[in-house]
Amino acid sequence: xxxxxxxxxxxxxxxxxxxxxxxxxxxxxxxxxxxxxxxxxxxxxxxxxxxxxxxxxxxxxxxxxxxxxxxxxxxxxxxxxxxxxxxxxxxxxxxxxxxxxxxxxxxxxxxxxxxxxx
Amino acid sequence: xxxxxxxxxxxxxxxxxxxxxxxxxxxxxxxxxxxxxxxxxxxxxxxxxxxxxxxxxxxxxxxxxxxxxxxxxxxxxxxxxxxxxxxxxxxxxxxxxxxxxxxxxxxxxxxxxxxxxx
DNA sequence: TTATCATTCAACCAGCTAGTTAAATAACAG
DNA sequence: CTGTTATTTAACTAGCTGGTTGAATGATAA
Numbered sequence: 001x002x003x004x005x006x007x008x009x010x011x012x013x014x015x016x017x018x019x020x021x022x023x024x025x026x027x028x029x030x031x032x033x034x035x036x037x038x039x040x041x042x043x044x045x046x047x048x049x050x051x052x053x054x055x056x057x058x059x060x061x062x063x064x065x066x067x068x069x070x071x072x073x074x075x076x077x078x079x080x081x082x083x084x085x086x087x088x089x090x091x092x093x094x095x096x097x098x099x100x101x102x103x104x105x106x107x108x109x110x111x112x113x114x115x116x117x118x
Numbered sequence: 119x120x121x122x123x124x125x126x127x128x129x130x131x132x133x134x135x136x137x138x139x140x141x142x143x144x145x146x147x148x149x150x151x152x153x154x155x156x157x158x159x160x161x162x163x164x165x166x167x168x169x170x171x172x173x174x175x176x177x178x179x180x181x182x183x184x185x186x187x188x189x190x191x192x193x194x195x196x197x198x199x200x201x202x203x204x205x206x207x208x209x210x211x212x213x214x215x216x217x218x219x220x221x222x223x224x225x226x227x228x229x230x231x232x233x234x235x236x
Numbered sequence: 237t238t239a240t241c242a243t244t245c246a247a248c249c250a251g252c253t254a255g256t257t258a259a260a261t262a263a264c265a266g
Numbered sequence: 267c268t269g270t271t272a273t274t275t276a277a278c279t280a281g282c283t284g285g286t287t288g289a290a291t292g293a294t295a296a
Contacts, residue, residue: 008134008136009135012131013131013283015130016126016127017284018127021126024207025207028211033243034242043285044285044287045244046243046244046286046288047285047286049243050283050284051284068242068292068293068294069241074207074211076211079207079208079211086201086204087201089143089194090197090198090201093197094194131253137254151273152272152273153272161255162255162256163272163273164255164256164257164258164274165255167275168254168274169254183262183263186263186272187263187271187272187273188272188273
């Protein structure tokens, strides 16, 4: 389906850290250098650099060098892949819960039995 | 926004494991007991039980007891929350990349400079 | 070349994760 | 009660994660 190896493991793992999600939020607004990214956090540059490597490996961001700086920008494909994955389940589960709801309505007409609680 | 504490950390961490995503896929098709869930994997029941606890903590599944068995079913809210999170970024990033594309088109009329590579 | 700024790498550490085996608990059947 | 089936808990382990400090690298400026 996709040209590159889509790795949901590392995409979701990349998203599973609040500092990294905050970085994503901030670079979504425009390119930032590593030092700029690090500024709000009580972390060393080395730690932030590691977070960026995780995001880069997951292809959630890309970096380009501009002079001394590395500029980081959002890269939407990985996130789209993750969203697509979730969306499929949403669809499926919505259908299932609709079916369950209907089943429960029918049940009520016949009197209560043991049925899964919502 | 949501009645319960929405914890994206543990939702995404829950999704970041292929066995757990496979379990989700299978319970999306209908309730399964722990033993049924464990059957296809080369894992002990204890290991599967731990995976289920992770999914349950993330509220990606719920369990109910039926006699000796624990029946596991998908619980859509956490997944919806994650999807909603991603969808916001998709939106934002799509806008951003549209803007960038437009910017690049204007640039071409004026001759090439150093601009971010897509 | 030397100094400076921006970033990464290497080595290390504490805590977490995903697995194991073995024992414990829960629900039911006789 | 006793045994059987289903699942969880406890204790342990190897490897991963997220952080640190200090040295190394890359790019530019003087």
